[in-house]
Amino acid sequence: MAEQQIRFDDGAGYEQMMGIWSRFAGEIFLDWLALPSGLRWIDVGCGNGAFTELLVERCRPVEVQGIDPSEGQLAFARTRPASRLAKFHQGDAMALPFADSSFDAAVMALVLVFVPDPAKGVSEMVRVVVPGGAVVTYMWDMLGGGFPLDPIYYEIQAMGIVPTRPPRMDASRMEALRDLWIGAGLEDVQTREITVHRTFANFDDFWMTSLKSPALRPTVAAMKAGDVETLISRVRARLPEDADGRITCGARAHAVRGRRPK
Template identity: 35%
Template sequence: MSSSFNVHKASGYEQLMGRWSQKLALPFIDFAGVEDGDRIVDVGCGTGSLTFALAHSRRIQAIEAIDFSSVFVEEALRRNNDPRITIRQADACALPFETASFDRALALLVLHFIPEAKKAIGEMRRVTRPGGTVAAVVWDHLGGMAGMRMMIDTVAALSEAGRQLRSRYCFQPMIQPGEMKRAFIEGGLLDVEETQLMIRMNYENFDDYWGPIAAGEGPLGAFVGKLDGAERAQVDAAVRDAYEAGRPDGPRSFANVAWACRGRVP
């Protein structure tokens, strides 16, 4: 499995997205219907936002967490002190578990970074018992991430490379309305439901917002990292201007919407 998400340092990811995925994990757990005693696989666990939220919010029997990135796996292992949690490096499109091993298969902010997302959904269904739940949540990059669209639209106004980035970013797999629901239904899941979950991303100042992107984290950081000196200076100044919006630098708050989908294994 390849992934379109790049990560250099776990700390950089935490500032870029981990702190927000922790907030999104709680409403997602409620939507997925997680119950005490469940055996759960966390597909694409990252640094453990969903894994540890599950362990703290419910009396889970066991959690198997996997991720394709060794950087994420190493950080999640470092943080873990719960004997119910097992963390390993693995491929979401070839899960290393027997059929019908879990009560629920969950994926927080990962399917839109998997080119073969439907294959990953099929694997989540395979390892979930009959009557169990498959559930996933992804950001609505096109219409639901005001803070990130601010940067994307700014660089798109500056160059053709920026416009190409916007096209890729806004139309990743599973992020269009109804797209994940259709994939769940086509994958043989029953009673499929899709909804929207919203959190707010609150930044202390421009450096808090821009720092991890400027350091090369995530798909936006990968774009910035390829710019030459003059292009980089232009982008830095333009994005700062967009963030400040004519007022002094300081706190800003952006609403962020995610698509969540769940289905029952027949």
């Protein structure tokens, strides 16, 4: 599969395509973590602030610092109500611009497969949390059929077309996440699976929303018109409608948590 750079620059488009999915999974994730209020958080790879907003709403933190490489995404994040508390900065997950032991909890939400060196990204989260602090993530099961756009990707690949995918999809495996957390020296490492569903008004709603993906859009744009029509027909056949024409899709994420030793 192609492993080209995927640029997330359209915060509004990302919100429609993935922000809603992120919130569905994020609510279950935060319930599972059950961390106390009043913590200092860092949201690594915060993107357009979809998870950051949820974090502020649900966890009542005293501080949230969001880090992301995309100024386009950060500009959207700064328009959210969460920006009354959260601060958003451009930065690199593998070189966080904060001192050691600056936070009580570090999170990556749907990010790890985009980090060129996942182990380095995890070690940076460990570095910036206090001893006893939480280091957590959730990531779509990219290799096991859990990604929300898999109905389209499966049909693209069945047509013999190689789509653009994130560079480190192997890091989404549950075993890989557990190994990364244990390898980073974290204690009390726990994992869980998160399954969510999303309903679209009709097939066109699903299709146009999905095309806002910065990875999928260029792949489809490069296809011949006839091939696009074939792809649409194949995906439509894969996704049955209910009596009102609505389409419900499922997705599955892997989550992991651990604590920095005291």
